[in-house]
Amino acid sequence: DQQVKQNSPSLSVQEGRISILNCDYTNSMFDYFLWYKKYPAEGPTFLISISSIKDKNEDGRFTVFLNKSAKHLSLHIVPSQPGDSAVYFCAASYGSWGKFQFGAGTQVVVTP
Amino acid sequence: GAGVSQSPRYKVAKRGQDVALRCDPISGHVSLFWYQQALGQGPEFLTYFQNEAQLDKSGLPSDRFFAERPEGSVSTLKIQRTQQEDSAVYLCASSSPVKDISSSPLHFGNGTRLTVT
Numbered sequence: 001d002q003q004v005k006q007n008s009p010s011l012s013v014q015e016g017r018i019s020i021l022n023c024d025y026t027n028s029m030f031d032y033f034l035w036y037k038k039y040p041a042e043g044p045t046f047l048i049s050i051s052s053i054k055d056k057n058e059d060g061r062f063t064v065f066l067n068k069s070a071k072h073l074s075l076h077i078v079p080s081q082p083g084d085s086a087v088y089f090c091a092a093s094y095g096s097w098g099k100f101q102f103g104a105g106t107q108v109v110v111t112p
Numbered sequence: 113g114a115g116v117s118q119s120p121r122y123k124v125a126k127r128g129q130d131v132a133l134r135c136d137p138i139s140g141h142v143s144l145f146w147y148q149q150a151l152g153q154g155p156e157f158l159t160y161f162q163n164e165a166q167l168d169k170s171g172l173p174s175d176r177f178f179a180e181r182p183e184g185s186v187s188t189l190k191i192q193r194t195q196q197e198d199s200a201v202y203l204c205a206s207s208s209p210v211k212d213i214s215s216s217p218l219h220f221g222n223g224t225r226l227t228v229t
Contacts, residue, residue, distance in 0.1 A: 098218055100157065
C-alpha cells in the first residue's frame with residue numbers, strides 16, 4: 001500500500017530556473033514531511049522538513065509547501081544549480097518518529 | 113564527526129547463504145533504523161532500535177530477517193537463507209530521539225548493496 005507517491009520519475013530543468021517536485025499522500029494522519037536528496041552510491045541526505053501545522057517552510061534556495069486539504073507536498077528549488085542533480089525523495093511519518101514512508105523518488109537533472 | 117558507517121559496501125551471496133550487514137551509527141545517537149531500498153524504489157522501513165531495545169520490527173519481510181544491537185551502538189542485520197528477492201540496498205540511519213526534526217533528521221549511511229545470485 002503506497003501511501004506516498006511521487007508521480008514524476010524524472011525532471012529536467014535549466015540551470016538558474018525553478019525546479020518543482022511534487023508528492024502526494026493518502027494518509028491524513030501524517031504529521032511530518034521531509035525531503036531527502038540522494039546522489040548515486042550514497043545514502044539519502046536530509047534537505048528540508050515541514051510539520052503538518054505549517055503550510056510553508058523555507059531554507060535558502062529550498063522551499064517546501066504543504067496543502068493538507070489536497071494531501072499534496074511540493075519542493076521548490078530556486079535557482080537550480082548543476083549540483084542539485086540528484087534523486088529527491090519525499091517522506092512522511094506519524095506517531096513513531098523515524099518510521100518514514102518514502103516516495104519512489106524523482107530524478108532531477110539540471111542542465112547548463 | 114564521522115557519519116553513519118556501513119559495511120560491507122557490496123555483498124554478493126549465493127541463494128541460500130546467510131549474510132550479516134553491519135552499521136556503526138553516529139556516536140551518541142540512541143535511535144537506529146534499518147531500511148531496505150529496492151531498485152527504482154524509495155527506502156522501506158524494516159526495524160527500529162532505541163539503545164539496545166528493538167522497539168519496532170514490523171517492516172521485517174520474513175522471519176529470515178533478524179536485527180540486533182546488543183550494546184546500544186553497533187547494529188547487525190542478518191538475513192538467513194537469502195533469496196533473490198532480498199537483493200536490494202540496505203540502509204542504516206541514526207538520529208537523536210528528539211521530536212524537533214529540524215535538528216534531528218535521520219542520518220543515513222551509504223548502504224550495503226546486496227546481490228543474491
